[in-house]
Amino acid sequence: MTHISVTVDGTVYEDEVEPRLLLVHYLRERLGLTGTPIGCDTSNCGTCTVELDGASVKSCTVLAVQADGGEVTTVQGLARDGEWTELQRAFHERHALQCGYCTPGMIMAARDLLRENPHPDSDEVRKALEGNLCRCTGYQNIVRAVLAVAEGETASGERTGSAQEVTA
Amino acid sequence: MTGQAVEREVGRARLRKEDARLITGQTNWTDNITVTGLLHLAILRSPMAHARIERIDVSPALERPGVVAAFSGRELAGGLGSLPCAWPVTEDMVLPDHPPVAVDEVRHAGDPVAVVVARDRYAAADALEAIEVDYEPLPPVLDLEEALAEDAPLVHADKGTNRAYVWPFRTGEDFEALRQRADVVLKRRYRQQRLIPNAMEPRAVVVTPLAASGEFTVYSATQIPHILRIMLSVVTGVPEHKLRVVAPDVGGGFGSKLQVYGEEAIAVEVARRLGRPVKWTESRSEGYLATHHGRGMIQDIEIAATREGRLLGLKVDLLADMGAYLMLVTPGIPILGAFMYPAIYKMDAYEFNCTGVFTTRTPTDAYRGAGRPEATYAIERAMDELAAEVGLDPVEVRRRNWIRHEEFPYTSIAGLTYDSGNYEAATEKALALFGYDGLRAEQQKRNERGDAVRLGIGVSTYTEMCGLAPSRVLRDLRYSAGGWEAASIRMLPTGKVEVVTGTSPHGQGHVTCWSQIAADVLGVPFEDVEVLHGDTLAAPQGMDTYGSRSLVVGGSAVHRAAEKVVDKARRVAAHLLEASEDDLEFKGGVFSVKGSPEARRTIQEVAFETFTSHDVPDGMEPTLNSEYLLDPENFSYPHGTHLCAVEVDTETGQTRIRSYVCVDDVGRVINPVIVEGQVHGGLAQGIAQALYEEAVYDAEGNLVSGTMADYLVPSAADLPDFVTDRTETPAVSNPLGAKGVGEAGTIASTPAVVNAIVDALRPLGVHDVQMPCTPERVWEAVRSAQGQSAPKEASA
Ligand code: FES
Ligand code: FES
Numbered sequence: 001m002t003h004i005s006v007t008v009d010g011t012v013y014e015d016e017v018e019p020r021l022l023l024v025h026y027l028r029e030r031l032g033l034t035g036t037p038i039g040c041d042t043s044n045c046g047t048c049t050v051e052l053d054g055a056s057v058k059s060c061t062v063l064a065v066q067a068d069g070g071e072v073t074t075v076q077g078l079a080r081d082g083e084w085t086e087l088q089r090a091f092h093e094r095h096a097l098q099c100g101y102c103t104p105g106m107i108m109a110a111r112d113l114l115r116e117n118p119h120p121d122s123d124e125v126r127k128a129l130e131g132n133l134c135r136c137t138g139y140q141n142i143v144r145a146v147l148a149v150a151e152g153e154t155a156s157g158e159r160t161g162s163a164q165e166v167t168a
Numbered sequence: 169m170t171g172q173a174v175e176r177e178v179g180r181a182r183l184r185k186e187d188a189r190l191i192t193g194q195t196n197w198t199d200n201i202t203v204t205g206l207l208h209l210a211i212l213r214s215p216m217a218h219a220r221i222e223r224i225d226v227s228p229a230l231e232r233p234g235v236v237a238a239f240s241g242r243e244l245a246g247g248l249g250s251l252p253c254a255w256p257v258t259e260d261m262v263l264p265d266h267p268p269v270a271v272d273e274v275r276h277a278g279d280p281v282a283v284v285v286a287r288d289r290y291a292a293a294d295a296l297e298a299i300e301v302d303y304e305p306l307p308p309v310l311d312l313e314e315a316l317a318e319d320a321p322l323v324h325a326d327k328g329t330n331r332a333y334v335w336p337f338r339t340g341e342d343f344e345a346l347r348q349r350a351d352v353v354l355k356r357r358y359r360q361q362r363l364i365p366n367a368m369e370p371r372a373v374v375v376t377p378l379a380a381s382g383e384f385t386v387y388s389a390t391q392i393p394h395i396l397r398i399m400l401s402v403v404t405g406v407p408e409h410k411l412r413v414v415a416p417d418v419g420g421g422f423g424s425k426l427q428v429y430g431e432e433a434i435a436v437e438v439a440r441r442l443g444r445p446v447k448w449t450e451s452r453s454e455g456y457l458a459t460h461h462g463r464g465m466i467q468d469i470e471i472a473a474t475r476e477g478r479l480l481g482l483k484v485d486l487l488a489d490m491g492a493y494l495m496l497v498t499p500g501i502p503i504l505g506a507f508m509y510p511a512i513y514k515m516d517a518y519e520f521n522c523t524g525v526f527t528t529r530t531p532t533d534a535y536r537g538a539g540r541p542e543a544t545y546a547i548e549r550a551m552d553e554l555a556a557e558v559g560l561d562p563v564e565v566r567r568r569n570w571i572r573h574e575e576f577p578y579t580s581i582a583g584l585t586y587d588s589g590n591y592e593a594a595t596e597k598a599l600a601l602f603g604y605d606g607l608r609a610e611q612q613k614r615n616e617r618g619d620a621v622r623l624g625i626g627v628s629t630y631t632e633m634c635g636l637a638p639s640r641v642l643r644d645l646r647y648s649a650g651g652w653e654a655a656s657i658r659m660l661p662t663g664k665v666e667v668v669t670g671t672s673p674h675g676q677g678h679v680t681c682w683s684q685i686a687a688d689v690l691g692v693p694f695e696d697v698e699v700l701h702g703d704t705l706a707a708p709q710g711m712d713t714y715g716s717r718s719l720v721v722g723g724s725a726v727h728r729a730a731e732k733v734v735d736k737a738r739r740v741a742a743h744l745l746e747a748s749e750d751d752l753e754f755k756g757g758v759f760s761v762k763g764s765p766e767a768r769r770t771i772q773e774v775a776f777e778t779f780t781s782h783d784v785p786d787g788m789e790p791t792l793n794s795e796y797l798l799d800p801e802n803f804s805y806p807h808g809t810h811l812c813a814v815e816v817d818t819e820t821g822q823t824r825i826r827s828y829v830c831v832d833d834v835g836r837v838i839n840p841v842i843v844e845g846q847v848h849g850g851l852a853q854g855i856a857q858a859l860y861e862e863a864v865y866d867a868e869g870n871l872v873s874g875t876m877a878d879y880l881v882p883s884a885a886d887l888p889d890f891v892t893d894r895t896e897t898p899a900v901s902n903p904l905g906a907k908g909v910g911e912a913g914t915i916a917s918t919p920a921v922v923n924a925i926v927d928a929l930r931p932l933g934v935h936d937v938q939m940p941c942t943p944e945r946v947w948e949a950v951r952s953a954q955g956q957s958a959p960k961e962a963s964a
Contacts, residue, residue, distance in 0.1 A: 035193020
């Protein structure tokens with residue numbers, strides 16, 4: 001057992017963990033933060049993407065002990081006082097999710113992209129999200145959502161004509 | 169309480185109510201569920217395709233830390249029956265025993281052989297290694313044709329054959345006679361490679377027993393909680409009324425969760441034996457072996473036509489890979505396709521013969537479209553071949569053969585009555601959006617120049633039978649269940665509404681669409697409607713979600729149930745207003761007396777009055793609740809035209825989709841945003857079959873593409889932007905006029921893409937490319953057409 005101290009979504013956790021415990025299992029099973037799902041066992045699907053010290057990582061390929069002293073942000077830590085981030089709003093407004101299983105990972109990966117490249121074109125968005133698989137949407141609406149944020153177009157509710165239709 | 173919804177909800181681009189939870193990570197996936205005392209179940213699986221279990225000893229696993237119990241197949245067999253097959257397509261179908269855990273023999277790589285239960289998932293997984301199994305290898309059965317040979321090794325030795333069934337179907341004139349007088353006879357062989365559905369959420373199940381009363385709650389990542397409840401009762405012997413099945417948030421299904429899986433039964437049995445809650449979650453690579461696959465067919469298709477390109481007859485011989493066992497609807501999948509080979513075309517003869525074949529591979533079953541994409545692929549590829557043969561444009565060949573708008577309703581040669589459609593309109597619209605003529609001109613220029621990168625244009629016009637319903641038709645197909653769907657509506661005292669639906673969504677947006685439907689009929693605000701689903705306690709009746717049936721059957725049931733509520737409310741309102749029911753108008757949620765608009769009651773006021781029941785009509789039940797079970801009289805038939813332009817590099821074999829345009833007719837649209845999303849997702853899966861995906865087995869029957877690293881699920885970088893549009897010809901067999909949309913994109917896109925690739929390469933002498941059209945296969949096809957090597961995968 002190894003002692004770790006890690007900040008997750010703003011809360012500091014002190015824990016004893018097995019060295020082999022994956023970060024994603026630490027989040028899900030130990031902390032009960034089940035907003036980050038698991039989709040594969042080969043680091044291919046990206047559903048488990050979180051931020052570790054400001055960079056996006058696949059939490060199924062990081063050991064919990066590697067996060068010691070670090071700061072983790074999951075999808076559950078994004079909304080502040082019930083206010084969604086622009087990306088969350090954009091995913092909703094552009095119908096960028098269906099079953100929603102890939103969504104946390106997509107949003108976290110898209111954040112990473114926009115930090116590094118605030119004004120990507122559609123090809124750049126597609127390239128950047130290559131490590132995140134979605135089986136439902138065909139990606140087009142996900143790309144639209146990310147571009148909408150890049151172009152500062154969220155919360156316009158433009159596809160429905162009225163902001164009240166956002167049911168959040 | 170006023171609450172008047174004035175704007176019509178149906179047809180409106182409502183954003184989804186479902187999203188808030190999913191976007192913030194407050195989800196309820198099955199694997200998230202935990203309860204006190206929960207144990208984790210892990211499954212040891214056969215590493216071999218086919219072997220006899222000579223010896224198995226689970227006891228060493230019990231010594232591992234954290235392990236609570238371990239069971240071999242034989243130890244579990246006492247409590248568990250065979251897994252069910254609900255579609256005995258012929259009277260004499262061979263139905264092998266299918267134990268949830270193998271007892272004497274394993275029949276595909278991944279067949280379960282033992283179960284371990286431990287305090288955490290790591291301990292359970294570790295302990296699997298301690299189980300000792302001696303296997304005596306048996307010959308694998310992999311090739312569909314060889315499997316049918318007299319002396320072939322048998323998947324189920326006790327059955328004496330690998331032939332699961334033969335299903336013949338002949339209609340119209342005699343095909344042989346027609347072919348004698350046809351100008352053109354084309355024979356082609358197409359292969360439908362095996363696909364792995366890959367819902368992003370792996371399967372998972374949690375069972376919590378209540379020993380005192382013998383009750384079990386089963387949480388499962390399933391598409392079919394209601395069917396699962398019945399079947400689990402049959403398999404485990406737990407009485408149906410003691411089983412509650414819950415499908416919490418389900419992360420995609422695409423048919424792969426339309427199943428009664430061994431793991432679900434095992435979890436019930438283990439929970440029963442131990443009196444403790446248990447959870448099993450598949451890993452992705454475990455799922456590749458254990459979750460059913462899709463497609464897996466060899467199609468020999470023959471068409472007879474005139475020199476002018478008019479179809480005379482069609483004959484299809486199909487070999488369908490069942491895999492090792494017949495699962496819930498395995499045998500029926502090719503039969504669904506049987507009705508779709510004639511597609512939108514008129515012809516005089518149709519002959520279809522399907523042979524279901526056992527192999528030592530993971531069982532196949534429903535995968536997006538289920539039988540219909542395969543059928544559409546074959547006929548649409550063949551139509552292109554016919555066009556090439558008679559020297560016509562592929563769109564023109566289709567035009568000469570399809571059913572014209574004024575001919576609807578039209579009974580196809582396969583006996584389906586297509587209620588409505590307009591193939592010309594959808595095609596015209598698609599051609600215009602696509603810029604067909606311009607692209608053809610560019611293609612010709614490139615061909616003349618002999619460009620290394622060729623342009624290809626693929627067309628696919630399709631229809632499908634969906635809204636799987638009419639129970640009597642399902643009976644005629646020997647399907648063991650009905651096809652109705654249930655809805656009930658509870659109008660609460662405060663005027664809010666609960667809709668209970670028997671369908672069970674996994675991403676399709678039922679909550680939003682059902683709210684729109686109910687809000688419109690009841691005249692209440694969209695926000696005032698809640699939709700309950702996926703729990704046999706809350707929604708006790710239903711036939712669940714598959715085959716694009718939810719909206720067509722389930723949504724229509726909601727519509728009818730809401731009408732019943734309005735009828736009841738009208739009685740109460742008439743009573744309260746001291747008017748005759750006939751004198752009442754109902755608009756925007758308000759009952760008013762004709763001619764005296766000040767005499768009015770909102771439906772919410774009526775709900776409250778009914779709740780108090782102080783003054784309801786004599787003999788009336790004091791409730792505005794209603795229930796409706798709808799069994800439509802026909803399937804529904806969406807259709808459309810898809811066009812794809814590809815650039816194919818003849819030197820590298822690389823294919824790039826340059827543009828993709830589709831115009832689908834899914835009948836009346838409830839929510840255009842959701843329709844568009846469904847089309848996009850369907851296209852991605854259909855294109856993936858054309859270009860990327862294949863479950864590959866080696867000669868020993870090992871699944872070589874056994875992880876996501878080896879099985880190419882396309883990412884955003886692999887797919888283009890799509891241009892989607894619609895025509896709207898309402899269905900006539902349901903009150904919504906809806907036709908279903910979930911499968912359309914998948915059905916149409918595979919042939920559109922492959923037709924485009926072959927179209928690009930035809931001037932070089934290529935007539936077919938085997939799916940998935942990887943760069944290697946395309947390159948090989950070009951080379952062999954140029955005589956540089958013998959054809960590896962000839963098409964005829
Ligand atoms: S679960 Fe981490 S990448 Fe798939
Ligand atoms: S929304 Fe279902 S996997 Fe992306």
